[in-house]
Amino acid sequence: MANQKSRPNSNMPTIQDVARLAGVSHSTVSRVLNQNSTTIPISEITRQKILDAVQELGYQPNMIARSLRTQRSQMIAVMIGDISNAFYHPIVRAVQDVSDKRNYDVLISNSDHIYEHELRFLNTVLRRPVDGIIMAPHCLTTHDIDQFVQRSHVPIVALGAQVNHPDVDVIGGTSEPATYQMIKWLIEEKGHRRIGFINTLHDMPPGPSRFRGYQRAMGEFNLAIEPGFVQQGEFTLEGGRQAMQNFVVQENPPTAIFAANSLMAIGAILAAQANGYKVPEDFSIVGYDDIPEATIISPSLTTIGRDLPKIGRQLISLLFERIDGQVSGPGRFVASDWNLIVREST
Amino acid sequence: MANQKSRPNSNMPTIQDVARLAGVSHSTVSRVLNQNSTTIPISEITRQKILDAVQELGYQPNMIARSLRTQRSQMIAVMIGDISNAFYHPIVRAVQDVSDKRNYDVLISNSDHIYEHELRFLNTVLRRPVDGIIMAPHCLTTHDIDQFVQRSHVPIVALGAQVNHPDVDVIGGTSEPATYQMIKWLIEEKGHRRIGFINTLHDMPPGPSRFRGYQRAMGEFNLAIEPGFVQQGEFTLEGGRQAMQNFVVQENPPTAIFAANSLMAIGAILAAQANGYKVPEDFSIVGYDDIPEATIISPSLTTIGRDLPKIGRQLISLLFERIDGQVSGPGRFVASDWNLIVREST
DNA sequence: CTGAAAGCGCTAACAG
DNA sequence: CTGTTAGCGCTTTCAG
Numbered sequence: 001m002a003n004q005k006s007r008p009n010s011n012m013p014t015i016q017d018v019a020r021l022a023g024v025s026h027s028t029v030s031r032v033l034n035q036n037s038t039t040i041p042i043s044e045i046t047r048q049k050i051l052d053a054v055q056e057l058g059y060q061p062n063m064i065a066r067s068l069r070t071q072r073s074q075m076i077a078v079m080i081g082d083i084s085n086a087f088y089h090p091i092v093r094a095v096q097d098v099s100d101k102r103n104y105d106v107l108i109s110n111s112d113h114i115y116e117h118e119l120r121f122l123n124t125v126l127r128r129p130v131d132g133i134i135m136a137p138h139c140l141t142t143h144d145i146d147q148f149v150q151r152s153h154v155p156i157v158a159l160g161a162q163v164n165h166p167d168v169d170v171i172g173g174t175s176e177p178a179t180y181q182m183i184k185w186l187i188e189e190k191g192h193r194r195i196g197f198i199n200t201l202h203d204m205p206p207g208p209s210r211f212r213g214y215q216r217a218m219g220e221f222n223l224a225i226e227p228g229f230v231q232q233g234e235f236t237l238e239g240g241r242q243a244m245q246n247f248v249v250q251e252n253p254p255t256a257i258f259a260a261n262s263l264m265a266i267g268a269i270l271a272a273q274a275n276g277y278k279v280p281e282d283f284s285i286v287g288y289d290d291i292p293e294a295t296i297i298s299p300s301l302t303t304i305g306r307d308l309p310k311i312g313r314q315l316i317s318l319l320f321e322r323i324d325g326q327v328s329g330p331g332r333f334v335a336s337d338w339n340l341i342v343r344e345s346t
Numbered sequence: 347m348a349n350q351k352s353r354p355n356s357n358m359p360t361i362q363d364v365a366r367l368a369g370v371s372h373s374t375v376s377r378v379l380n381q382n383s384t385t386i387p388i389s390e391i392t393r394q395k396i397l398d399a400v401q402e403l404g405y406q407p408n409m410i411a412r413s414l415r416t417q418r419s420q421m422i423a424v425m426i427g428d429i430s431n432a433f434y435h436p437i438v439r440a441v442q443d444v445s446d447k448r449n450y451d452v453l454i455s456n457s458d459h460i461y462e463h464e465l466r467f468l469n470t471v472l473r474r475p476v477d478g479i480i481m482a483p484h485c486l487t488t489h490d491i492d493q494f495v496q497r498s499h500v501p502i503v504a505l506g507a508q509v510n511h512p513d514v515d516v517i518g519g520t521s522e523p524a525t526y527q528m529i530k531w532l533i534e535e536k537g538h539r540r541i542g543f544i545n546t547l548h549d550m551p552p553g554p555s556r557f558r559g560y561q562r563a564m565g566e567f568n569l570a571i572e573p574g575f576v577q578q579g580e581f582t583l584e585g586g587r588q589a590m591q592n593f594v595v596q597e598n599p600p601t602a603i604f605a606a607n608s609l610m611a612i613g614a615i616l617a618a619q620a621n622g623y624k625v626p627e628d629f630s631i632v633g634y635d636d637i638p639e640a641t642i643i644s645p646s647l648t649t650i651g652r653d654l655p656k657i658g659r660q661l662i663s664l665l666f667e668r669i670d671g672q673v674s675g676p677g678r679f680v681a682s683d684w685n686l687i688v689r690e691s692t
Numbered sequence: 693c694t695g696a697a698a699g700c701g702c703t704a705a706c707a708g
Numbered sequence: 709c710t711g712t713t714a715g716c717g718c719t720t721t722c723a724g
Contacts, residue, residue, distance in 0.1 A: 012472065012497060014717060025695045030719055041693060058497070063474040064419065065717030067410045068700045074474075075453075083442075084435045084638075092429055096456055100466070105474060107421075108454045110442055120446070126358065128409040128420075128451060151358060151404070237638065266642060292430075292583065296612060298644045360701060371711045376703055389709060411701030414716045 013057040022046070022053040029054075033061065072131055076319065077107040079121045079135040081235070085263060086291035087308065088136070091159070094312025095134060098320070104131070113204060113235055115139035122148045129154065132319040136160055138204050155322035157315050162205035166330055169318045171311055173335040175206045175288075178304045179213025179258065182286055182340060186256045187221050190284060190346055196229045196254035198243045198264050204235070207260050210288065214258060229254055233264060240267025247283070248275045255284065256346070262287030266297050269345060284346040299344030306338045359403040368392070368399040375400075379407065418477055422665065423453040425467045425481040427581070431609060432637035433654065434482070437505070440658025441480060444666070450477070459550060459581055461485035468494045475500065478665040482506055484550050501668035503661050508551035512676055515664045517657055519681040521552045521634075524650045525559025525604065528632055528686060532602045533567050536630060536692055542575045542600035544589040544610050550581070553606050556634065560604060575600055579610060586613025593629070594621045601630065602692070608633030612643050615691060630692040645690030652684045 015033075019026040024046055032042055032050045053059070067073045078095055080088040092108065099106050107130065111117040118140045125133060129152070136159040137145075145165045149156070156165075161172035186192045197214050200207030211230075218225055231246045233239030240259055244267065247253045259265035265287030269279050279285055279299055287294065287303040294301035314334055321327040361379075365372040370392055378388055378396045399405070413419045424441055426434040438454065445452050453476065457463040464486050471479060475498070482505040483491075491511045495502070502511075507518035532538045543560050546553030557576075564571055577592045579585030586605055590613065593599045605611035611633030615625050625631055625645055633640065633649040640647040660680055667673040 011499075012475075015719095016717080026717090027696080027719080028694060031694085034719075043693060046694080060469065060473045062717055064410060064413045065700095066719075068414050068702090068716085069718045069720085071700070073410065083429070083438055084432065086430065089430045093456070096429075096454075100463075105453055105470060106455075107451055108442075109452075110439070117446075123406065124451060127406045129358075153357070270642070293639060293642050296616070296639055297642050361703095362701080372701090373703075373712080374710060377710085380703075387709060392710080408701055411716090412703075414700090414718090415702045415704085417716070 012062065013059045015059070015061070017057055018050065018053045018059050021057065022049040024050060067129075071129070073129055074103060075105045075107055075128075075130045076132040076134065076323075077109065077121070077125050077130045079109045079111055079118065079133075079137065081111055081113050081136055081138055083108075083110050085235075085261075086293060087261070087263075087289050090308035091136075091312035091315065094309055095316045098313070098316045102320070111138065113138045119144065125154065126152055132323045133157070134159070134315050134319055137163060155319060157319045157322075159311070159315060160205060161209065161333075168331045169322070169334075170331060171314055171318070171334045171336055173333070174304070174306060174338045175209035176213040176216070178338045178340075179210040179288070180217045181213075182288075182304060183214050183217035183258060184220070185340060186258075186284065186286070186346065187217065187223070190256065192254075192256040192284065193221075193223055194226070194229070194252075194254040194256070195223070196231065196247055196257040197225075198240060198257060198259040198268060199230055199232045200235055200260055201232050201239075210258075210260050233267075235261055235264065237263045237267040237270075240264030241271040242267075244268035244271035245275075248272065248277065253283075257283055257285050259285065259287050262289050262291050262294050262301060262303050265301055265303065265345075266293055269297055269299070269301070280344065280346050286346060290341055294341075294343070297345075302343045302346040303341050304338050305341040306336055311336055358408070359405045361405070361407070363403055364396065364399045364405050367403065368395040370396060413475075417475070419475055420449060421451045421453055421474075421476045422478040422480065422669075423455065423467070423471050423476045425455045425457055425464065425479075425483065427457055427459050427482055427484055429454075429456050431582075431607075432639060433607070433609075433635050436654035437482075437658035437661065440655055441662045444659070444662045448666070457484065459484045465490065471500065472498055477501075478669045479503070480505070480661050480665055483509060484552075501665060503665045503668075505657070505661060506551060507555065507679075514677045515668070515680075516677060517660055517664070517680045517682055519679070520650070520652060520684045521555035522559040522562070524684045524686075525556040525634070526563045527559075528634075528650060529560050529563035529604060530566070531686060532604075532630065532632070532692065533563065533569070536602065538600075538602040538630065539567075539569055540572070540575075540598075540600040540602070541569070542577065542593055542603040543571075544586060544603060544605040544614060545576055545578045546581055546606050547578050547585075556604075556606050579613075581607055581610065583609045583613040583616075586610030587617040588613075590614035590617035591621075594618065594623065599629075603629055603631050605631065605633050608635050608637050608640050608647060608649050611647055611649065611691075612639055615643055615645070615647070626690065626692050632692060636687055640687075640689070643691075648689045648692040649687050650684050651687040652682055657682055 015026045015029050019029045032047050096106050109121045118137050133156045149167050157169040163170050231243040233243035268285050272283050287301050290305040361372045361375050365375045378393050455467045464483050479502045495513050503515040509516050577589040579589035614631050618629050633647050636651040
């Protein structure tokens with residue numbers, strides 16, 4: 001049972017097998033299989049012979065070999081922050097759906113918001129060339145991206161306006177204005193004057209831009225950002241929970257709290273409730289981005305809504321425009337729109 | 347700006363470039379880069395020259411070319427049901443973490459529990475050979491898998507005991523006993539006698555095995571499964587919500603409801619509450635699998651817990667054992683353990 | 693209309 | 709210890 005070909009891993013027929021069975025050369029087979037190639041005419045008879053042979057053998061072209069020859073991999077790579085964060089699901093969804101339809105495969109990578117992982121991703125796509133990249137980096141510098149772009153001309157589309165490279169398409173730009181609007185609404189419509197902020201750790205994006213929106217709104221209404229008003233945490237449910245612990249122990253805590261994402265906001269609500277407080281009576285809590293958990297939690301979460309599936313479709317559209325060569329030239333910027341979704345947590 | 351090499355997509359150096367710069371042949375470069383290859387000794391001096399050249403050029407081997415030659419892709423493919431279902435996150439997590447560590451890339455595919463998608467996945471990995479496959483199929487038949495195994499000798503590890511192929515490693519087997527235990531508990535400890543069941547659509551696994559557990563428990567206590575006790579829905583939150591609608595309109599509905607997964611159970615709770623009912627006072631509702639949402643919802647969900655990260659680690663371990671050739675031969679079966687997690691929804 | 697031949701970048705015999 | 713050579717399976721000139 002052991003003396004097969006040197007590679008017992010597969011008994012897939014090759015294009016040679018098809019050619020042999022059809023009694024033609026393998027290049028003819030290749031031609032009918034990629035009939036697009038500049039309208040070279042092929043006799044209906046050999047064409048049929050080949051198609052029959054393909055059928056009979058169940059031939060499937062080997063993508064690895066094709067990639068080596070064509071220098072196109074029919075793969076795109078996606079780097080997200082955290083597969084557990086529902087924020088990314090509609091985006092990955094859209095990317096996969098469109099890619100499937102176009103017979104592209106999708107490589108997915110989690111960065112966990114860790115710099116080394118983001119760098120590793122870049123190296124991966126250097127070694128394994130893909131036709132396009134979608135990423136939501138939190139730590140990469142423009143310099144890192146530039147290093148990459150120097151060496152690989154693969155088109156990149158990024159989510160998050162912190163990415164700022166002349167060749168990279170970017171979707172984002174909502175953080176500052178949306179946060180500003182949310183804080184303003186808490187002040188004007190809900191009468192809050194002591195508003196806290198749960199930020200990311202180590203000034204990791206998108207914390208800072210959201211923080212600027214908070215600062216601007218507070219400043220505009222001459223409201224102080226007292227020491228203790230700003231807490232930090234991981235970009236997760238648990239991070240929000242822990243940050244909230246730092247609020248509940250304060251003598252005179254804020255009456256409203258903005259969390260830099262909805263997972264943190266939900267963690268904060270859970271922590272408040274665990275400490276015997278009521279939301280929104282004792283604390284109004286708001287998040288950023290409308291994920292399913294926002295309506296599972298009680299009270300349901302007031303948050304900033306973006307059309308996530310649309311953002312996903314935009315990302316993949318921008319990418320395929322470049323992959324297909326319809327677009328070249330400098331990176332484009334798409335500002336997504338957003339709206340305030342008022343629910344029960346305020 | 348256009349007259350570069352025919353392939354302007356990359357200016358990555360090749361092994362030839364390294365060889366030229368180091369003044370040696372490309373095979374010598376290959377040798378030092380894969381020093382494992384049967385202890386061929388290499389003079390320290392050329393070795394250093396090569397390493398320097400690699401450094402200077404920032405050479406990275408092209409994985410596509412390497413794959414074509416070695417017939418190994420350093421990729422594994424994962425097919426899950428639905429990226430939005432948190433059930434899969436710890437599993438994908440474990441797979442990615444271990445793969446990263448071993449420099450394997452991970453191709454992820456959503457089947458959406460649709461038969462055509464599952465078949466398409468199989469075809470994808472036929473065209474793009476990967477070194478191993480992890481999948482959680484809901485619709486594939488043994489015959490489909492067998493067809494695949496005939497053609498490709500890539501090792502497969504499956505999640506879910508409905509997969510039954512002599513060559514495939516399987517982790518699963520909890521559905522019937524765990525459901526039985528849960529129903530029994532509802533009867534014995536909670537005094538329910540009218541218990542409903544939210545099943546999957548079209549007898550899609552794992553619905554049927556869970557249903558058998560339900561039947562067995564009900565039968566053992568001589569409790570009737572009245573018409574209307576069994577409702578069906580998509581394997582999602584929305585599916586559970588809609589199924590619950592069919593309970594609340596009944597004249598004499600069940601007092602407890604088991605949903606085939608926790609997403610459905612949460613949908614059911616939400617629907618009950620939306621209709622003005624209280625959980626657990628009016629309906630006790632339980633799910634299957636402990637996902638984060640189970641403790642976000644109020645009342646928190648009584649459910650079957652499995653150690654999902656452990657299952658993920660087991661899946662990828664079984665797979666790598668085969669990829670590494672440590673294990674060959676017939677498919678193994680691993681029964682995962684589970685426990686009943688009692689929370690507030692009962 | 694079809695075949696022969698080159699070569700994508702790499703590894704692995706096989707000779708020195 | 710190192711270089712030469714032969715492909716992996718495919719696409720794409722270039723000749724007929």
